[in-house]
Amino acid sequence: MPEQPYDVITMGRIGVDLYPLRTGVPLARVDTFGKFLGGSPSNVAVAAARLGRRTAVVTRTGEDPFGDYLREQLREFGVDARWVSPVAAYPTPVTFCEVFPPDDFPLYFYRQPKAPDLEIHASELDLEAVRAARVFWMTGTGLCAEPSRTATLAALRARDRSGITVFDLDWRPMFWPPGEANEADAPARYREALAHATVAVGNLDECEIATGEREPYAAARALIEAGVELAVVKQGPAGVLAVHRDGTVADVPPLPVDVVNGLGAGDAFGGALCHGLLSGWDLARTMRYANAAGAIVAARLACSSAMPFPHEVEAALAEGAVTAHGERA
C-alpha cells in the first residue's frame, strides 16, 4: 500500500536558537538563554503541524548533541524527521538574538564555515515523496550554496508545478558566500526557482531581490509574471497583500498586537498559509488566518514552541486582536 502523501514538506535551514530569557536587554547583559528549535522552514513545518497538518522536513544537522536535540524536538512537535541526517564535517548552527520590542530583533548567526543544511544532496532526496506532498515549501537561502542549490532545484523540478509549491523568498545576504554564488547571482537564482513555484511569499526587500520591484502591487504582478499563481507580499505594519493570477486580491491589515518578539511570526504566518491553502479557504480568510497566527507568535517570546493551535488562532480572529496574555505556560 503506498504511503499517504504528506500535507507539507519543507526544505532548508535548521539550527538551535538561543533566546534571552528577558526581553529588552542587550545581548552583552543577557545572563541566561533558552534553547529552541530554529530555522525558518523547520519552524514553518512546526507551525503547520500545530494546525493539524502531517508534515516533514528535509534538512541536515551537525553530528553532535544539538543535532540530536533538533531531531528530538521535531518529533515532539509532530514533524517527521526521517530526512534530517547528520553531517560529520560541520557543527549544528546556533543563532543568538537580541529582543528589543516592538521592531528590533538583531540575529547573530554561527553557521561557519558552512551550515550542514547547505549539504543537502540531490541524490539523497526522496523525490517521490517530494512530488506527492500536497504542499512543498522551500526558501531562497537554499539557493545560496551547493549542493543545496542543485538539490532544491531538483526538488522543484520533481514537483513539476503539481500541488502547491511555495517559494519563501527569504533573502539573507550574509548566507551567500562571496565568490561562488554571490549576491549578484541571487536575482537569477530566484527567477529560476520562481518558474517552478506556484506561490511566492516575501517582504518588500525580498520581492525587490526577486523581481526588482518594491511597490507591493507591482511586486505581486512581477512575481506572477515570473511564474507563480499566488503572490503574497508582507508589508509589516501595513499588512499583507495577496494577489492571485485569476484576479483575486486580498489586502489584509495586521491584527493589533503588543509585540514581544517579532522573530518566528513570519514562520507562523507560513505554516498557517499552508493550512489555509490546503483547507481550500478563500484568499481573504487564508490571509486573515495567517496574519493572526503570526501575531500570536509575535506576542510570545519563543518561536517554535510558541506556534499556535487552531483554537488560539480562531480566538484571536474572533477577538480582532492578540491580547497580551498570549504566552502559553
Add this chain to the structure above:
Amino acid sequence: MPEQPYDVITMGRIGVDLYPLRTGVPLARVDTFGKFLGGSPSNVAVAAARLGRRTAVVTRTGEDPFGDYLREQLREFGVDARWVSPVAAYPTPVTFCEVFPPDDFPLYFYRQPKAPDLEIHASELDLEAVRAARVFWMTGTGLCAEPSRTATLAALRARDRSGITVFDLDWRPMFWPPGEANEADAPARYREALAHATVAVGNLDECEIATGEREPYAAARALIEAGVELAVVKQGPAGVLAVHRDGTVADVPPLPVDVVNGLGAGDAFGGALCHGLLSGWDLARTMRYANAAGAIVAARLACSSAMPFPHEVEAALAEGAVTAHGERA
C-alpha cells in the same frame, strides 16, 4: 613617570562560555544556559586578579555584542582590557559544554572560520609592557595559526627570559588548522616556545606533545632540558608534580573535592600558580595553594566568576578539603 609593570599579562584565547544551568544533563536536554567569560588564558588572568594581582590580557574578540560583553566582564573582574581589540571579520567565539561530574565535560567550540584571538598581530603588541610584566603567560593554542603564532613568539622574544614566563602547554588539536601549521608541526612549535619560557605547565597529554614523554618525572626533566626552570606536570587524580632545575621537587596530592564542573579548575590553578610564584613561596606551598584554588573551582558550576578569593583558598587549605557548599551566591 613610567607606568608600574603588571603582575600578570596573559595572551591568547577569549570567548563566551555557555554552560547548562543544570548538571548531569545531556546538551540535547539542557533548556537554559548561563553565559560566562571563557578562554583559558583570560580565565587565568581573572583568577590572578581575584587573588589580588594587577593583570591584563592580550586578546581579540568579534566586533559584536558578545565582544562588548567580554570587555565589560574583564573590567568587572578587575582585569585590564586595554589590549582586547575587536576584529570585524569574525564573530566572538562561543563554547557550549556538557557537565557530567565527576570527570566528563565535553566541549563544543564555535570558532570557525577563525577565532578573533588568532588575529593578534605582532605589530600591535605593547612589547614594552609585555617585557616589564612580572609574569607573562601564553598558551600552546596561540601557536596554532598565523598571525597569532608570530605575535606569541615576538612576545616571548621580548621577554628574553626576564621575570617569569609561563608556557601553558594547552594542547587542543582541533584548533590546529589542517595544512598551514598542522598537528605534525606542533612539537617543533612547542620546542621553539619552550626555549623562551621559564615555567611550563601541562597535563600528561600536553607534556607528551611537547617532549615525547608522558611518564611524569621524565616529562618534567624533558621540559627542563628544553629550556624552562620549572616544570609543572598535572596528573589529575594523581596530583601535581613540580620539578625545579635546582633539584627541588614537590609532589602534591589533590585536595578531596566533590566535583561539580571540572572546567576552569586548570585556569584557577594557573592564576594561583602565578600568585604563588610572585609571592616567593616555596614550591610545595605554591603547588598546594594552586591545587586548592583548582579544587574550589571544580566544586562550582561556573568558571570565571567562580575563581576563589584568597580567604577561600586559605580556608580550603586549613580544612584539607573543599566542602560541597563551595558555590558562592
